[in-house]
Amino acid sequence: MKLPIIRKLYQAAPAEKLQATVEVLEAFCEMNVKDEEIDVAGELITNLCGAIEVHELVNSGMKESDALNTFSKKVLGSIDR
Structure with missing residues (x-):
């Protein structure tokens, strides 16, 4: 993040x-994709969800x-726990 x-x-x-972008990436992750691709999509999803929360x-x-x-x-508070 x-x-x-x-x-x-x-x-x-x-x-x-x-x-909508999060939903597309989540659907992508449910397909037969490599672990590395899921990791990248997961990082994107995390950043998108952060932006949604800021909104x-x-x-x-x-x-x-x-x-x-x-x-x-x-x-940062959740990481410290």
């Missing part, structure tokens, strides 16, 4: 388009920078 990528995804597309935070009234920081702290 990379915050600069999440920021770019958030800025580039609305949450609905990001969600949700901004829609709830947070500034973009605060939403990105909140999301980052949430991820």
